[in-house]
Amino acid sequence: MFARIKPRYAAFLFWIPVKKPLISFGGLDLLASAVLVLNAEGRISYANPAAENLLESSSKTLLNHKLTELFLNYEELEEVFQQAVEHQFADKRQDLTLERVGREPLQVHTVVTALDDPDSPVLIELRENVQQLKLDREERLIDQSQANKELIRNLAHEIKNPLGGIRGAAQLLELELPERHLKELREYTQVIIKEADRLQTLVDRLLAPHRSPHIVGDVNIHEVCERVRSLIVSEFPAGLKIKRDYDLSVPEFRGDKEQLIQAVLNIAHNAAQVLSSRMKTGDAEITIRTRIARQVTLAKVRYRLALDLHIIDNGPGIPPDIQDRIFYPLVSGRDGGSGLGLTLAQTFVQQHMGVIECDSRPGCTDFRILIPLP
Numbered sequence: 001m002f003a004r005i006k007p008r009y010a011a012f013l014f015w016i017p018v019k020k021p022l023i024s025f026g027g028l029d030l031l032a033s034a035v036l037v038l039n040a041e042g043r044i045s046y047a048n049p050a051a052e053n054l055l056e057s058s059s060k061t062l063l064n065h066k067l068t069e070l071f072l073n074y075e076e077l078e079e080v081f082q083q084a085v086e087h088q089f090a091d092k093r094q095d096l097t098l099e100r101v102g103r104e105p106l107q108v109h110t111v112v113t114a115l116d117d118p119d120s121p122v123l124i125e126l127r128e129n130v131q132q133l134k135l136d137r138e139e140r141l142i143d144q145s146q147a148n149k150e151l152i153r154n155l156a157h158e159i160k161n162p163l164g165g166i167r168g169a170a171q172l173l174e175l176e177l178p179e180r181h182l183k184e185l186r187e188y189t190q191v192i193i194k195e196a197d198r199l200q201t202l203v204d205r206l207l208a209p210h211r212s213p214h215i216v217g218d219v220n221i222h223e224v225c226e227r228v229r230s231l232i233v234s235e236f237p238a239g240l241k242i243k244r245d246y247d248l249s250v251p252e253f254r255g256d257k258e259q260l261i262q263a264v265l266n267i268a269h270n271a272a273q274v275l276s277s278r279m280k281t282g283d284a285e286i287t288i289r290t291r292i293a294r295q296v297t298l299a300k301v302r303y304r305l306a307l308d309l310h311i312i313d314n315g316p317g318i319p320p321d322i323q324d325r326i327f328y329p330l331v332s333g334r335d336g337g338s339g340l341g342l343t344l345a346q347t348f349v350q351q352h353m354g355v356i357e358c359d360s361r362p363g364c365t366d367f368r369i370l371i372p373l374p
Contacts, residue, residue, distance in 0.1 A: 028046070028048045029048050029049055031048060031050055031125075032050055033050055033125050033126065033127045034047075034048065034050045034051035034053070034054040034055070034125065034126040034127070034128075035047070035048045035050065035051055035123065035124070035125050035126075036051055036062075036123070036124045036126070037115075037120045037122070037123050037124075038067075038081060038120070038121070038122040038123075038124065039119060039120055039121070040085065040118065040119070040121055041066075042066050042067065042078070042081055043063075043064050043065065043066055044062050044063055044064065044065050044066075045063065045064075045119075045120055046059075046063075046120070047059045047062045047063065051126070054106070054108075054126060054128060055070065056103065067081065070098075070100070071098045071099060071100060072099040072100065072101065073097075073098065073099045076094075076096060077096070077098075077110070077112075077124070080092055080094075080110075080112045081112065081122055081124075084112050084113070084114040084121065084122045085114070085121050085122060087114050089114065090113070090114060091111055091112060091113040091114070092111070092112045093109065093110065093111050093112075094109075094110055095107075095108070095109050095110075095129060096108055096109075096110050106126070106128065107128065107129040108126045108127060108128055108129055109126075109127045109129050110124060110125065110126055110127075111124070111125040111127075112124050112125075113125070159199065159203050160200070160203055163196055163199055163200055163203070166192065166196050167192070167193055167196035167197070167200075170189045170192035170193050170196065171189075171193065173189055174186060174189040174190075174193075177189070215256050215257075215258065216254050216255065216256060217254070217255075217256075217257060218252045218253075218254065219252060219253055219254070219255040219256075219257050219260060220252050221250055221253075221260075221290055221307055221309060222246055222248070222250070222290065223257075224257065224260050224261050224264055225244070225246070225264065225288050225290065225309075227261050228261060228264045228265045228268050228288070229242050229244070229268075229288065231265060232265075232268050232269065232272050232286070235269075235272070236272050236279065238279065239278070239279030239280060239281070239282050239284055240272060240275060240279050240284045240285075240286065241284065241285045241286075242285075242286045242287075242288065243285060243286070243287040243288070244287075244288055245287060245288070245289040245290070246288075246289075246290050247290050247291050247292060249292065250290050250291075250292055250307060250373070251373060251374065253307070253371070253372075253373050253374055254374070255352050255371070256348075256351070256352070259348040259351065259352075260348065260349075260352070262344065262345070262348060263344070263345040263346075263348040263349050263356075263369070264309070264311065264345075264369070266341035266342065266344060266345040267311045267341075267342070267345055267356075267367045268286060268288070268311050269341065270341055270342070271286050271311060271313035271315065271365065271367075272284075272286065272313075274313070274315040274316065274365075275313060275314070275315045277316075278314065278315065283314075284313075284314070284315075285313065285314045286311065286312065286313045287310070287311075287312040287313075288309075288310070288311055289309070289310040289312065290307070290308070290309050290310075291308040291309075291310075292305055292306070292307070292308060292373070293305070293306045293307075293308040293370060294306075296370060296372075298353060298354060298355055298370060298372060299353070299355070301353075301372075303372040303373070305372070305373040305374075306354075306370050306371060306372050306373055307354075307369070307370065307371040307372075307373055308368065308369075308370060309368070309369040309370075309371075310366055310367065310368050310369075311366075311367045311369075312364065312365065312366045312367075313364075313365050314363055314364060315363075315365055316362055316363075317360045317361050317362040317363065317364070317365055318358070318360040318365060323358070323360060326342050326358060327342050327343055327346045327356070328343065329343045342356075349369055349371065352371050352372075353371065353372050354369060354370050354371035354372065355369075355370055356368065356369050356370075357370070
């Protein structure tokens with residue numbers, strides 16, 4: 001920028017250069033992706049708010065730190081930084097897993113840009129690779145479900161055979177009891193028989209998804225939701241409010257209606273049970289929401305449309321120590337729970353080429369069911 005003397009002093013015309021900074025980073029504060037600007041020594045000279053959120057540190061904490069102090073596996077980023085300083089490229093993109101001390105690794109897409117500024121020669125943009133994280137999580141769920149199926153089948157068959165023997169032996173023992181002690185001793189044989197029957201019922205429930213035929217027909221998801229709602233309201237008539245937030249444009253699809261009713265009911269019933277304390281105060285709430293999701297990837301297959309069904313409750317949330325295991329069989333966060341409801345729900349949804357995801361924190365637990373639509 002230059003300043004000029006007024007024309008009437010043309011005899012004394014001269015130019016005065018006004019120095020200004022080469023690059024301004026103020027506009028980067030508005031970006032959703034994390035941005036770090038490094039000086040010539042490789043230290044952070046600027047971090048935008050998105051970088052603070054991603055790295056879980058304030059800008060004051062991040063400033064003047066090197067990448068070697070932020071990440072355990074800094075070597076690759078450090079090498080790219082040196083190449084940028086030497087202007088070997090204009091920008092370079094790559095996917096990285098950045099490991100941190102005491103925190104989850106970051107799956108990010110990095111864009112390293114060489115700047116024409118000797119004081120701040122390198123800009124690094126970090127975009128959390130949400131899609132990759134989602135794919136990894138879904139792959140783990142599918143692998144886990146397959147392992148669960150094999151475990152359940154093997155375990156159930158191993159239990160069934162001796163269980164029948166135990167029950168039969170108890171019945172024979174009861175027939176041999178002396179008449180004068182029959183009333184007193186029969187109580188013990190009945191305990192054995194009843195417990196054997198209870199375990200048999202549990203085994204049958206474990207095997208049910210693998211035995212039941214898949215009955216395919218046209219499914220209206222809102223009929224499924226309304227059926228579940230009526231069942232929950234009849235069991236919990238007081239203190240519980242069920243909100244309906246339906247997108248009536250969701251089309252019908254081919255599926256097993258009874259299986260889907262059971263899957264949604266298992267989730268909603270669990271939600272209602274954990275809301276027992278809120279029911280006493282009258283502010284227990286479950287929201288059933290339907291939407292259409294577009295361009296969804298499920299089990300590495302891309303679908304143009306998918307059902308996006310949410311069952312949300314305002315309960316205490318799932319205990320953090322079991323959040324990663326809630327779809328495992330026999331894992332329950334509630335006293336007296338069998339730990340089979342969510343396992344069966346996940347199995348039924350996966351038979352429809354879908355998946356159940358969960359996001360939970362105190363005051364909001366959101367189970368999300370995604371199923372491909374035609």
